[in-house]
Amino acid sequence: MLRFIVRRLLVLVPVLLGLSIALFAWVRALPGSPAQALLGERATQAQIDLINRQMGLDEPIYVQYFRFLGKIVQFDFGTSVQTNQPVLDEMIRRFPATFELGVTALLLAVVVGVPLGYFAARRGGTWLDSATITGSLVGITIPVFFLAYMLKYVFAVKLGWFPNTGRQEARMLNVEHPTGFYVLDGLVTGNMAAFWDAILHLVLPAVALATIPLAIIARITRAAVLDVLNEDYVRTAESKGLTAGVVTRRHVLRNALLPVTTVVGLQFGLLMSGAILTETVFAFPGVGKFVADAIPTRDYPSIQGFILVIATLFVLINLVVDVAYGLIDPRVRVK
Amino acid sequence: MNVNNLLDVNDLEIVFSRRGRRDVRAVDKVSFSVAPGETVGLVGESGCGKSVTSLAIMGLLPKRGVRLGGSISFDGTELIGLPQDKLRRMRGRDLAMVFQDPMTSLNPVIPIGTQVTEVLVRHRGLSGDAARKEAADLLARVGIPDPARRLKEYPHQLSGGMRQRALIAMALAAKPRLLIADEPTTALDVTIQAQILELLKELVRESGTALIMITHDLGVVAGMCDSVHVMYSGRIVERAGRRELFGHPRHPYTGGLLASIPRLDQPRGERLEPIQGSPRDMLAWAEGCAFAPRCRNRVEECVGTPPALGPDRLRPEHELRCYNPLGGSND
Amino acid sequence: MSLGAAEAAITVAEEQGGGLWREAVKRLSRNPAAIIGAVLIALFVFVAIFADWLAPYTAMAPDLSQIEGPGHVPGPSAEHWLGLDDNGRDLLSRIILGARQSLLVGVVSLLFGMAGGIILGLLAGGLGGWVDSTVMRLVDMMLAIPGLLFAIGIAAMLGQGMTAVMIAIGVVNIPVFARLLRGQMLAQREADYALAAKSLGVKRSRIILGHVFPNSLTPVIVQGTLTLATAIIEAAGLAFLGLSGEDPSIPEWGRMLAESQRHLANAPQLVIAPGVAIVLAALGFTLLGEALREALDPKYRR
Numbered sequence: 001m002l003r004f005i006v007r008r009l010l011v012l013v014p015v016l017l018g019l020s021i022a023l024f025a026w027v028r029a030l031p032g033s034p035a036q037a038l039l040g041e042r043a044t045q046a047q048i049d050l051i052n053r054q055m056g057l058d059e060p061i062y063v064q065y066f067r068f069l070g071k072i073v074q075f076d077f078g079t080s081v082q083t084n085q086p087v088l089d090e091m092i093r094r095f096p097a098t099f100e101l102g103v104t105a106l107l108l109a110v111v112v113g114v115p116l117g118y119f120a121a122r123r124g125g126t127w128l129d130s131a132t133i134t135g136s137l138v139g140i141t142i143p144v145f146f147l148a149y150m151l152k153y154v155f156a157v158k159l160g161w162f163p164n165t166g167r168q169e170a171r172m173l174n175v176e177h178p179t180g181f182y183v184l185d186g187l188v189t190g191n192m193a194a195f196w197d198a199i200l201h202l203v204l205p206a207v208a209l210a211t212i213p214l215a216i217i218a219r220i221t222r223a224a225v226l227d228v229l230n231e232d233y234v235r236t237a238e239s240k241g242l243t244a245g246v247v248t249r250r251h252v253l254r255n256a257l258l259p260v261t262t263v264v265g266l267q268f269g270l271l272m273s274g275a276i277l278t279e280t281v282f283a284f285p286g287v288g289k290f291v292a293d294a295i296p297t298r299d300y301p302s303i304q305g306f307i308l309v310i311a312t313l314f315v316l317i318n319l320v321v322d323v324a325y326g327l328i329d330p331r332v333r334v335k
Numbered sequence: 336m337n338v339n340n341l342l343d344v345n346d347l348e349i350v351f352s353r354r355g356r357r358d359v360r361a362v363d364k365v366s367f368s369v370a371p372g373e374t375v376g377l378v379g380e381s382g383c384g385k386s387v388t389s390l391a392i393m394g395l396l397p398k399r400g401v402r403l404g405g406s407i408s409f410d411g412t413e414l415i416g417l418p419q420d421k422l423r424r425m426r427g428r429d430l431a432m433v434f435q436d437p438m439t440s441l442n443p444v445i446p447i448g449t450q451v452t453e454v455l456v457r458h459r460g461l462s463g464d465a466a467r468k469e470a471a472d473l474l475a476r477v478g479i480p481d482p483a484r485r486l487k488e489y490p491h492q493l494s495g496g497m498r499q500r501a502l503i504a505m506a507l508a509a510k511p512r513l514l515i516a517d518e519p520t521t522a523l524d525v526t527i528q529a530q531i532l533e534l535l536k537e538l539v540r541e542s543g544t545a546l547i548m549i550t551h552d553l554g555v556v557a558g559m560c561d562s563v564h565v566m567y568s569g570r571i572v573e574r575a576g577r578r579e580l581f582g583h584p585r586h587p588y589t590g591g592l593l594a595s596i597p598r599l600d601q602p603r604g605e606r607l608e609p610i611q612g613s614p615r616d617m618l619a620w621a622e623g624c625a626f627a628p629r630c631r632n633r634v635e636e637c638v639g640t641p642p643a644l645g646p647d648r649l650r651p652e653h654e655l656r657c658y659n660p661l662g663g664s665n666d
Numbered sequence: 667m668s669l670g671a672a673e674a675a676i677t678v679a680e681e682q683g684g685g686l687w688r689e690a691v692k693r694l695s696r697n698p699a700a701i702i703g704a705v706l707i708a709l710f711v712f713v714a715i716f717a718d719w720l721a722p723y724t725a726m727a728p729d730l731s732q733i734e735g736p737g738h739v740p741g742p743s744a745e746h747w748l749g750l751d752d753n754g755r756d757l758l759s760r761i762i763l764g765a766r767q768s769l770l771v772g773v774v775s776l777l778f779g780m781a782g783g784i785i786l787g788l789l790a791g792g793l794g795g796w797v798d799s800t801v802m803r804l805v806d807m808m809l810a811i812p813g814l815l816f817a818i819g820i821a822a823m824l825g826q827g828m829t830a831v832m833i834a835i836g837v838v839n840i841p842v843f844a845r846l847l848r849g850q851m852l853a854q855r856e857a858d859y860a861l862a863a864k865s866l867g868v869k870r871s872r873i874i875l876g877h878v879f880p881n882s883l884t885p886v887i888v889q890g891t892l893t894l895a896t897a898i899i900e901a902a903g904l905a906f907l908g909l910s911g912e913d914p915s916i917p918e919w920g921r922m923l924a925e926s927q928r929h930l931a932n933a934p935q936l937v938i939a940p941g942v943a944i945v946l947a948a949l950g951f952t953l954l955g956e957a958l959r960e961a962l963d964p965k966y967r968r
C-alpha cells in the first residue's frame with residue numbers, strides 16, 4: 001500500500017512540474033509585458049523597472065524559471081492587482097466560504113443523487129426511472145449561471161424565501177467567526193440566529209452548484225446498480241434466501257458504490273468551475289468570485305495563483321481517491 | 336403424483352415475453368419428481384430449458400417478462416405464486432442451488448467467510464464465533480485446506496476449484512433437503528471436475544440431501560444419478576433409471592448423445608458420430624417432433640402431431656416421447 | 667492464424683463496422699429522445715443560418731418609441747414578441763442572431779479540439795512507447811486544471827474576443843479526445859482483425875491508419891456530439907465572465923445574460939430568454955449524443 005502511494009506521488013511530480021512550466025510560460029505570454037501583467041496597467045515606469053529587476057527579467061530564462069519555481073514553493077504568488085494584498089492572503093481569506101459552499105453542494109449531490117439513482121435502477125421502466133434519466137440529462141445541460149439566476153429569481157426575488165446575495169446579513173456584522181465557516185461558527189458560539197442566517201444564505205448557491213454533480217452522480221449510480229443487479233453473485237445471494245436488506249446492502253450496494261465513490265471524488269474540478277460562476281451570481285464572497293472579478297481587472301497574479309492551487313489540489317485529490325478506492329476494493333489492494 | 340415426493344414438478348410452463356417480439360416458450364409442460372435423498376439428472380444441450388427450470392424451482396426468475404404455468408410443489412407447499420418473504424425463508428434452508436461459474440457467482444468485495452456465515456446467521460441463528468467456527472468446519476468438509484485462514488480471504492485469492500467448493504459449502508450450510516447443481520463443473524478444469532463431482536456425491540450421500548444434477552454431459556450423469564430425464568427444446572423426451580437409460584437408450588436424441596462421446600475402447604479410425612444439425616434446426620412442437628430435422632429415425636408421423644410423453648411399451652422402466660425409437664417401435 | 671481465417675476476421679470486422687451504423691440509425695429513429703434532439707438541433711442550425719432573414723429587427727437599432735423613461739424595459743408586445751432589452755433593442759432578434767454566434771463558436775471550438783485531440787491520440791495510440799507516455803503526461807497535465815479555469819487562463823492569454831474563446835474551449839477539449847482516441851486505439855490494436863492483418867504481413871502503418879484508426883472513431887464521434895453541447899455552454903460561461911469582448915453588434919447569449927443581471931427583478935425575460943436558448947441548443951446535442959451512444963453500443967445488439 002505504501003509503495004502504491006509513493007509510486008503515485010512520483011507520477012505527480014512531473015505533472016506538477018509541467019504545470020509550473022506551463023504557468024510560467026503563460027505569464028510571459030500574457031498581453032503586455034510580464035511586469036505589466038503582474039502590476040496591472042496603471043503601473044508606472046519606475047515600478048516596472050523595479051519589477052523587472054526583482055523578477056530578474058534581464059536574466060536568462062531558466063534562471064527566471066527557477067526563481068519562479070522558488071517563489072511558488074514558498075507560496076509566494078505575488079500581489080493581487082485588485083486589492084494590493086498578497087494573493088495567498090486573499091485566497092486564504094476567502095477560502096472558507098467556498099469550501100463551505102462546495103462541501104454543502106457535494107453533500108447535497110450525494111445525499112439526493114445516490115438514492116435517486118438507486119431507486120431509478122430498482123424500479124426500471126417506471127416513471128421514476130424515466131424522470132431520473134431525463135432529469136439528469138437536463139441537469140447536465142443547464143448552464144450553472146442560468147440556473148443560479150432562475151433560483152435567485154424564483155426563490156429570493158419573487159418568493160422571498162431566501163436572501164439573494166452574500167453570506168450573512170449586514171446586521172450580523174458583529175457576529176464572531178472563530179472558524180471562518182459560518183455555519184459552524186453559529187453552532188460553536190451558540191448564536192442560533194447567526195447559524196440559521198448562514199444556512200439560509202447557503203441554500204440557493206449550494207443548490208445551483210449541486211445540480212450538475214447531482215445529475216452525474218444519479219446517472220452513474222443508476223448505471224452501476226443496474227450492472228450489479230445483473231451479476232451472478234446477486235443471484236447467488238438471493239438463492240441463499242438472505243433477506244432483501246442484506247442482499248441490497250452487502251451485495252448490491254457494496255459493489256455498485258465503488259464506481260460512484262470514484263466519481264464523487266472527481267467532482268472537485270466541476271465544483272470549482274461552478275463556484276466561479278455561482279458565487280458571482282450570488283455575490284458570495286468566496287475564492288470563485290475573487291477569480292471572476294480578477295478577469296475584468298486583469299488581476300493575472302490572482303488567476304495564476306488560483307490555477308496553481310486548484311490544479312495541485314485536483315491532482316492530490318485524485319491521488320486520495322485512488323488510494324481510497326484501493327482501500328475499499330480488495331481486488332486492487334493486494335498488489 | 337406421489338405424496339411422499341420431496342419435489343413434484345407438474346406441467347411446468349415457462350414463457351418469456353419481450354416487448355415487440357414473439358413469446359418464447361422455454362419450458363413446455365415439463366413434469367418430474369424428486370424423492371427425498373434421490374439424485375436426479377436433468378440432461379440436455381444449452382437452451383433446452385434445463386437451467387430455466389431450476390431457476391423456476393428456486394423462484395429466481397425475474398418477475399417481469401416471465402410467465403409461469405403449472406405447479407412446483409415442494410414438500411406439499413406450492414412454490415409458484417408463493418409470496419417473496421416465504422420464498423426467501425425457504426431458499427437456503429430447504430432448497431439451495433450451486434451455479435455454473437464460480438468466478439462470477441461470488442461477491443468480489445466480501446471475504447469468503449462472511450459469504451458462508453451469512454447463511455448460518457440467516458437460517459441457523461448462529462452468530463459471532465460460533466458462526467465462524469461452523470463456517471470453518473464447512474469449508475474443511477468441502478475439502479478446502481487451512482479453512483480458518485480462508486475465511487478472511489477474498490474470492491479472487493482462491494482457485495476456481497476452491498471457489499466452487501466454497502459455493503457448495505454455502506449451499507449446504509443450512510442443511511437443505513434439496514440441492515440443485517446447475518452445471519457445477521462446466522467452468523472448471525477437467526482434473527478438478529472429477530474432484531468436485533466426487534465431493535458432491537459424498538456430501539449428498541452423507542446428509543441424505545436430494546440432488547438435481549443439471550448438465551449436458553452424460554458422463555457426469557452416469558457416475559451419479561439414480562434417475563435421468565433427457566430434455567430437448569423445453570420438453571422431456573425420455574426418462575429412465577440410470578442403468579436402464581445407459582443400457583437401453585430409446586430416444587434417438589439420447590442415442591445420439593451417447594454415440595457422440597468418444598470412447599477409449601472404440602476401434603481406431605472409426606468415425607465419431609455427431610448429431611447432425613444444430614439446436615437451431617428445431618421445429619416448433621406444434622408442427623411435429625422438435626427433433627425431427629436432426630433425427631435419423633425420422634418417419635412420416637414425426638412431422639405431424641408431436642409425440643406425447645408416455646410409458647414405453649417395449650421397455651416398461653422407460654418413459655418416452657417418440658414414434659420411432661431406437662431398438663424398435665412401441666407396437 | 668491461417669490465411670483464410672485472417673482474411674475472414676478482417677471482412678467480418680469491416681462488415682460489422684458498417685452494419686453497426688445502419689442499425690444505430692434504425693434504433694435512433696425509434697428513440698423519442700433522439701428525435702427531440704434532432705429536431706432541436708435542426709431548429710438551432712436553421713435559425714443560425716437564416717438568422718438575418720428570420721430576425722424581425724436588427725441587432726442594434728433601438729426602438730425608442732416603446733420606451734417610456736430611463737430604465738424602462740418594455741416587456742413582450744405585439745410588435746416585439748419578447749420585448750426590448752435594456753438598450754431598447756428587440757430581444758427576439760438578438761436571440762435569433764445570437765444563435766449564429768453560438769453555433770459558430772460551438773462548431774469551431776469542437777473542430778479545433780477534435781483535430782488536436784485526434785492528432786495527439788493518433789500519435790499516442792499509433793506509435794506507443796515513449797511517444798505515448800509523453801503525450802499522456804501532457805494530457806494528464808491538461809486534465810488537471812478544471813475546464814472553466816483552463817479556458818479562462820487561455821482566453822486571458824489570448825486577449826479577449828470570440829476568437830480567443832473559441833481557441834480556449836478548443837484547447838480545453840483536446841485532452842478529452844486525445845485520451846478517448848488513444849484508449850480506443852490501444853484496444854483495437856489487440857483485436858482479432860488487427861492481429862490477423864499483422865500476420866498477413868500488412869505494413870504496420872497501414873494497419874493503424876487504415877483499420878485501427880477508422881474503427882476507433884465511433885466513440886469519438888459520439889463524444890463530439892456531446893462536446894458540442896458543452897462547448898456552447900462553456901462559451902456562454904466565458905462570455906458571462908466577460909472574456910468574449912465587447913462588440914455589441916454581435917449578440918451573444920452568454921453576454922446578454924451577464925449584461926441583464928441587474929434587471930433580474932424587473933425584467934426577468936432579459937435573463938430567461940438567452941438562458942432558455944442556451945439550454946435548448948445544448949439539450950438538442952446532448953439528447954442526440956446520448957441516444958447515439960446507446961444506439962452504437964454493441965452490447966445492445968439483439
